[in-house]
Amino acid sequence: MAKGPSTGLAPLFDRLADDSPFQPAERPSAAALVHQALAESVRAELSRLLNTRRDTIPRRAELTVIDYGVADWTGLSSQRETDRRRFATSIVRAITAFEPRLQSPAVEVELLEPKRWALKIRISGHLWLHQERWPVAFVADVTKGMETRIEHERLD
Template sequence: MADTGILAPLFERLASSEHDGAPVFDRQALLDSVHTELSRLFNTRRGPKTLTRPPSVIDYGIADWSALQQQRSDDRRRLSRDIREAIDRFEPRLRLGEVQVNPLPEHPQRLSIRLLGELRSGQRHWPVAFVIEPGDEGLEVRHERLD
């Protein structure tokens, strides 16, 4: 990425050819790239504890939270903390402000996650919200522009 100091995700760097160089993102491309990376991150399970210090690619993903109880505020806080740590480590282009974990009204045993924050590219920042909810093939991520 030009002049940002923040590298594209590993998957995108590996997919680009040597001739392409590092991908350069405009606002929409950055939003799409972060969206894709969040989908990968939320649909990848890691073990209950980090395996390396500092955490490395071996620790990529979110710990399995299927056994957490949506009614318990401690479980929701633990999931929120795990999500924040994973995003801080593996998606630095998204600066999180708030992580909201709430039960889905129509499915009380399922959770909806809403991430509020800013997309970052160099000195430019854009407000954004991402919503993560169960879908037909795993967790689905959608984004909401806040401008």
Template structure:
């Protein structure tokens, strides 16, 4: 009997289970409802949606030193970057570090996150953000993942695609 490669499966997050569009579908089997899980592409899609929420949320100022060592909902999102300049390498390094820290704190399904900021080859005056890390499934399977964040020129909102 040939060995099958392990199937990459990860649990579906609670809020995605609660957002079921057909919770009372009579044709859905009970074991299918109980065993909701994501395959590798489903996990990527779920993480992409959470990264989009994270990148679109600015956290408020805190009175004391805000550390992401103990994440909580009061520190969800990213700090305001309006005082930083994309033209300065030091400011870009700060941005990369802040994005990686926020992903580590608020999207634990993307292990060992890293963020890099680079010029957009289609428009060198714009920057793009690349977020990468490891996806880990229930069975111990791992896959690398990389997401490319581009900002819409008109609305200045981020859009995320898989690489």
């Protein structure tokens, strides 16, 4: 088995949030997450990522903080397979740049019939925790103009 990160460190914004601002020190276990908590943290970050739009053309070859989110897809047609593949590629690129805890991300984008502007997105990959790697999947139903809600698809 390949080695991965030894702990599931919470994202920066989760670590900056202080649930007990009047306590002088954080609990030591706050940085390391258990399997379900790690999957939930990744799900929440994927939700933020998919609900944030960036310009269709990034400022640099490599995405930076200013490019956070997925490329604006409102100009694409959910009816065209090539546009759905383009949207999936944009999601993979955003995940690779901004959610590195999800390793080897794969994205499938399907048209939800009979809704013309509705898509189903399935994001899969692997998470690492304490030298252990396990598969995860998240699904989302996307409708233009609506918030994208993501659910953790249990594989265990």
